[in-house]
Amino acid sequence: MTDSNRRRKLIEVALPLDEINAACKADKDRKTGTIRNLHKWFAPMPLPAWRALLFAALVDDPADDNQRVYLLDLVKRLVENGAGLPDEETLEEAKAILAKQFPGGVPTVMDPFCGGGSTLVEAQRLGLPSFGSDLNPVPALISRTLTQVLPRVAGRMATAPEAGSDPNGAALFGVDGHRNDPFHGLREDVAYLAKQIRDRAWKRLSHLYPLGDHENPVAWLWARTARCPNPACGIETILATTWWLSKKRGNLAWIEPRVVDGRVELDVVSGLAHGEAPASPKIGDGVFACVSCRTPLDGAHLRELGARGDVGFRLTAVAVEVGGARKYRAATAVDMEAADVHSEDDAFADVPLDPDAMGVRVGGYGVSTWRQLFSGRQFLTLTSFADLIAETHDELLNRGVAREWADAVASLLTLSLGKMAQYNSTQCRWLLRPTAEAKVVSAFDRNDLPMMWDFAETSFMSESVGGWLLQVTTGLRALSYVVPNGRGAVVRQDARLVSSVPERGLVATDPPYFDAIGYADLSDYFYLWHRRALRRVFPDLYATAATPKTGELTASPSHHGGARAARDYFVSGFTEVFAGAQQSLGEGLPMLVVYASKEQKGGRGEETRWASILTAMLGADLEITGTWPIHGTGSARMRGIGSNAVAAYIVMVCRPRPATSTTCSLSEFNRALRRELGPAVRDLQAASILPVDLAQAAMGPGMQIYSRYRAVLDQAGRAVPVEQALRLINAALAEVLEEQEGELDAESRFAVRWWETYGWNAGSFGDADKTVRPLGISVDDVVRAQVVTSQGNRVQLLGNGNLDYKWVPSADVRPTAWEAVHHLAHRLIDRGGELEAARLMAVLGNLQDPAMALVYRLHDIAAKKGRTGDQERYNALINSWSELIKLAGDSSVTSEGLF
Structure with missing residues (x-):
């Protein structure tokens, strides 16, 4: 197939982003009963996102509006249950479309950085075979358990004669009593054996507790x-x-x-x-x-x-x-x-x-x-449990139980041990709560190992946080997400060997985020216990005393002799990965690469991270043909601008760059940026991309322009590097936001300019008069619009304190976008929450769109000025914006006559 007649995939044309992001938010909000409960992994991609992305990357865009609407509706239905699984009828419909798309057999989905296994699980849910690899044994174990070990034992009966004898055991361990559950027997065995291990451990360790x-x-x-x-x-x-x-x-x-x-x-x-x-x-x-x-x-x-x-x-x-x-x-x-x-x-x-x-x-x-x-007690406890799991595996084999079954039991018990280790180390802190009892918070609350001056130690006999049986309980609930007839394999392998996979197919991956997380170093926390329990079960995963560090594709300065060498290693390694991945692509299929940054404030650190991965992609002759921002947080993330939690993932759709691609001049690139970035930013804002993530998200459409050329040349004929292109994209984004400011009412435009200079502090009347006159209004006009106060020759903005919670535009002689934004934020954050804010949203009318644009502009200013508190408020407002719109359309919310 030539470049000119290559069919575009649906993902390169359209996606129901609002519905996908709502599902991702629901997935992150659910704390128990999800695939994440099987074991800790770092920055996992939500399952609904992969389900939608994989389907949209495989089906051709029909180039017919009606047919496209049908496919987009199907994607919506695939994610409409949020954190829950899609309806079986919807899944069968999607599988039938894929089977028609690939009459010779559906392609394999490959993920060379399989992580927590979500890519592979959702590929299997769509009826696709999967192949995963990871150099790190911890994610390799998680993914292997989900997509290789468990599907092979689906539908089998429990083997322990006493497994079903406890009438309370099934309910305790998440066995819901439905005999058509393909993992009912496995749940029963694991439940019985987990209690047996606990009792044996107590005999060994009771004197310590x-x-x-x-x-x-x-x-x-x-x-x-x-x-x-x-x-x-x-x-x-x-x-x-x-x-x-x-x-x-x-x-x-x-x-x-x-x-x-x-x-x-x-x-x-x-x-x-x-x-x-x-x-x-x-x-x-x-x-x-x-x-x-x-x-x-x-x-x-x-x-x-x-x-x-x-x-x-x-x-x-x-x-x-x-x-x-x-x-x-x-x-x-x-x-x-x-x-x-x-x-x-x-x-x-x-x-x-x-x-x-x-x-x-x-x-x-x-x-x-x-x-x-x-601590000494924690070490002895975890060691004893690891040994007991290894003994249990041997006992099952000696009893004549099939190896596949014994491996599945041991894998689930060991993953539960890893979770118990999270609650049994000097990394566990004691969280004080004003409305509830204090509780233990597990290690890796922030994907790091900080110095903990005080810590909390739990008991494995506890029926709550830190207890062994609770870890098994929550882990077994993840089995509801496993595809019982899934076909897959997971190996421990360097991602640079991705071209050696047996079949060509769709490459979809969520690779390491440069220097955001020290995956291999942090994984040793779990690996030591995993290895002690499973060394004889999966010898291919546990050949080394610690997780392999050599070959890990992160930019760790301690592994490579400094920051510069680490970046060079990262870029060259990923260039090799992407070049190899192209050889594994099936005909006509794109590659999906998910990327994010821990740095949510912008700046040179983020630029380096993004420039590095993009340089590798372009060095492997890839063209970015589509980008989509996917929410990576739940609705509770209203704070934490400075944290390293991933707020949004950027999905990049890539293809081998056409042989016919040409170069362009720097001026041509800048013109294309200004022509195409504005509509793209509006689309991002309409999808409620968080302001804190807008700069990252805007890199996508900007790099689509940059990557379509073989090179962008400056006036001297030199190729413009990725770093410079990113700076130009950021500059163009700032211009877009400033242009949106120009569409606001005059009073709000004055408020933005005043706030940029003075923040919430007062300034002189003379300065306010100089600022307001070019806008064709006076200071008195801004005062009458209730945007500022003017007293004693001092002018100060309104919006940073207690506001009139009864304010509505219809009762205001001059309603402004400035007032709309700050009354919404006040109601959302300071009183009433989403319901109260939604009642105001319902009556904003034509102020809704300018208010949204204003929030992004104010967040941009706050970020540049270092006003973290204001950043958090504006970010929280956009984080809830789509929900406020939804609630505003609900008559039961808006018909209470509060206004």
Whole structure:
């Protein structure tokens, strides 16, 4: 097929982006009962997105409006159940279309960075065979379990004679009682064996978990300790970040330290309705004051102590349940003695932790091995469970159980162990909540390993957070998403070998995000336990003592001798990957590459990340033929501008660049940018792309223009590099936003200019008069429009405080987009939430569109000015915009007569 008559795929023409993003948001909002509950993986792509993207990448665009509308409606129906699975009738309809599209047999979907397996699972759901690979054994195990191990045992009966004997076991472990569940038997076996392992573990470990009278332990709370550097003091001080144990209203609890004979004693106050904890010893970032003499212990001193092994731990309090009520008490001598244990097992002693790895923050304080991330009791517990899982696998085989079944059981139990490890290390923090009991938050809350000065330890016997049976329960719920008749294979393999796959097909992948996450380094946290349990089950995954670091395609400076060398390695490696992937493409099929950045504020860091992946794509002679922004967060993400959580994924549709492609001049490229970027940005805004992600999303259509040419040449005839093209795209985006500002009412245009200069501060009347006159209005006009106040020769914007919650445009003599934006934000964030804001949205009329454009413009200014709080408010408003529009059209919401 020649370039000129190549059929475009649906994904290169249209997608129902609103519906896909709504489904992704629902998927992220669901915390339990999803594929993510099987095991932790980093920045997983939502299942509904892959389902829609794969289908749209395989079917031809019909070039007929009616037929296209039908296909788009089918894509909508594939994702309309949000986090749930599509209706069976819809799936069969989609499969029939794919079978007609490929009469010789549907293609294989290949993902050389298979991660959490969502690409492969959704390929199988559409009736497509899948092939996945990953250099990292942790994602390889997750994906292999989902798409290779489990489908092979679907429909089989339980093997343990006692598995179904417990009438409560089925409900406890997510077995819903429907005998047509293809994994009912497997669930029963895993449920029975998990309880058996727990009971065996208790026999081995019960002496480490003493129980008080009528007490059920919730958590043991710890803090690090260090010797005070003051020679006149010298006590072992407590490096606690807070003395609070509970902030729940009506059940306040805290620690009160006192120094007795050179030792810090810790008293616990619990169950109060009023009161205040003592001031925290933490007096700065990584700086603590001695509990006794207040001498500071700064970061340099603590790092020096840590390197010498002189930073210790202290059990500070115990959270328990007594008669169903949460209580807190001081740690007893029995508690301390039970926790003060050490293992003679040296299996992990020589597994180092790279202190300079991406996301690793503990190394500077002397944590040099993975074993040091776990207390002695936690280490013994996890080791015992790993050994018991390996023993269970052997016992199943000795009992004559089929190897495929034993492998499936061991895989599920080991993945549950990995999740339990998340709740059993010194990385677990104690989260204080004002309206609920405090709880343990697992490791990798932010995909990194920060220095935790205090941490919470759970019990494997617990029926809640951190408990073994809970991990198994949630893991088994993920089986509802497994395709029982799926056909697939997953191998541990370098992505650069993607061209060696046995069949050509569709390459769709979500590769590493440059230096956003240290996948291999962080994966050792799980790998050590996985390997101990499964080394004999999957020897191909566990040949090394730690996860392979050499060959990982991330830009880790610690792996490659510096940032420049790491970037060069990343670019050359991915150029090789994309070149090889082209050889694996089936005829007429595109390649899908998903990319995102942890850096949500723009700047040179983000430019480097994007320039690197794009340079590799263009170096492999790929052309970007379509880009789509996909929501990567749930509706709860109204804050966190500075976090490294992925907010939006950018899906790039790529094809080999046509041999007929030509060069163009820099001026031609700039003209094309200005001609094509404006409509593309409006489409992104109409899809409610978050303002914080707009710059990333706009790179897509900009790079579509850039990549269609073999080269863009400057006046000297030199090729314009990707970095310069990205800067030109950002400049063009700024012009688009400024042009949209010009479409606003005059009062709002004044407000934008005033806010850019003064923010929420007051300025002189004279400056306001100079600003407003070129707009054809006066300061008095802006005051009457309720955009500013003018008092004592000072002018100040309205919108950053308590606003009249009864405001509606119809009651305003001069309603403006500025007022609409800030009243919406006020109602959404400060009072009433989405329902209250939707009632206002319903009556905005023709202010809706300019208000949306204004939000993007204000966010752009806030980002450039470093006004993080304002960024978060505007981002939150757009994050809810589509939901507000939806609710505004609901008569039950808008007919209450509140206005």
